[in-house]
Amino acid sequence: MVGQRWWVGTAVAALIFLAVMSLTGGPRESQQLVKPHLAGLMRENPAEVQQVDLEREGRHLALVRAASGWKRAADRRPLSAPAAEHLDASLRFMHVAEPVRVMAGKEWQGSGEAEFGLVPPRLAVRLATGNHLILDARFGAPSPQETLQYARVSGRDELYLLPRFVGVEWERVWKDAGGS
Numbered sequence: 001m002v003g004q005r006w007w008v009g010t011a012v013a014a015l016i017f018l019a020v021m022s023l024t025g026g027p028r029e030s031q032q033l034v035k036p037h038l039a040g041l042m043r044e045n046p047a048e049v050q051q052v053d054l055e056r057e058g059r060h061l062a063l064v065r066a067a068s069g070w071k072r073a074a075d076r077r078p079l080s081a082p083a084a085e086h087l088d089a090s091l092r093f094m095h096v097a098e099p100v101r102v103m104a105g106k107e108w109q110g111s112g113e114a115e116f117g118l119v120p121p122r123l124a125v126r127l128a129t130g131n132h133l134i135l136d137a138r139f140g141a142p143s144p145q146e147t148l149q150y151a152r153v154s155g156r157d158e159l160y161l162l163p164r165f166v167g168v169e170w171e172r173v174w175k176d177a178g179g180s
Contacts, residue, residue: 039098041153041160042127042135046091049134054174055124061179063087072177083176090169094127094135097166100148105157116150116159117141123170139167 051073052063062073070079070087079087113119117140127134140150142164149167151160173179 040093040095041097041099041137041151041162042091042094044095044129044134046088046095048129049091049127050130051128052087052091052173053126053128054170054177054179055126056122056174056179057120059179061174061177063173063177079177083173083178086169086172086176090125090166090173091127093166093169094125094137097163099151099160099162101161103159103161105159108159109157113140113152118150118152121152123167123174125170139170142167 050065052070054061054063063070063079064073065071066078068078070084071077072079078084108116118138121138121140123139124137125139126136136154138152138154139162140152142149143161147164148161149164151162151167152158153160
């Protein structure tokens with residue numbers, strides 16, 4: 001008799017659960033699930049980038065995407081595996097790494113770009129697909145705490161404070177791809 005009551009109680013509980021789920025539209029979304037929030041400086045998908053031009057201290061390095069992977073544009077030599085990994089990570093960061101702070105032009109223009117290490121920039125990055133420029137960004141000085149880095153995007157008035165790892169990854173691309 002006790003066993004039958006247990007089964008009946010379990011069946012009633014299951015029916016109540018199914019009724020609640022049907023009324024609310026399904027199970028609750030997991031609170032631990034992190035949805036991607038694409039709020040980086042580059043709106044385009046990183047896979048669309050076909051050409052990367054880097055400039056540092058007056059020196060240039062051009063990289064192109066080929067069917068076999070990334071290559072140096074000048075001599076068509078393939079990038080090393082670490083350089084290609086850093087390049088792919090850098091492109092993803094430009095797409096997803098949200099600025100910690102965005103300063104409107106009126107907030108910073110009285111100071112000038114040199115105060116933020118943007119004249120000359122530590123590193124300039126131009127991303128393109130074919131003849132279409134996707135993004136032209138300049139990385140400046142790190143913040144006083146060295147956890148953030150100033151950046152500007154051509155055609156935009158804002159000054160961005162990005163997580164430092166974004167600029168560091170581009171510096172690794174420069175070094176590993178042979179930019180010296």
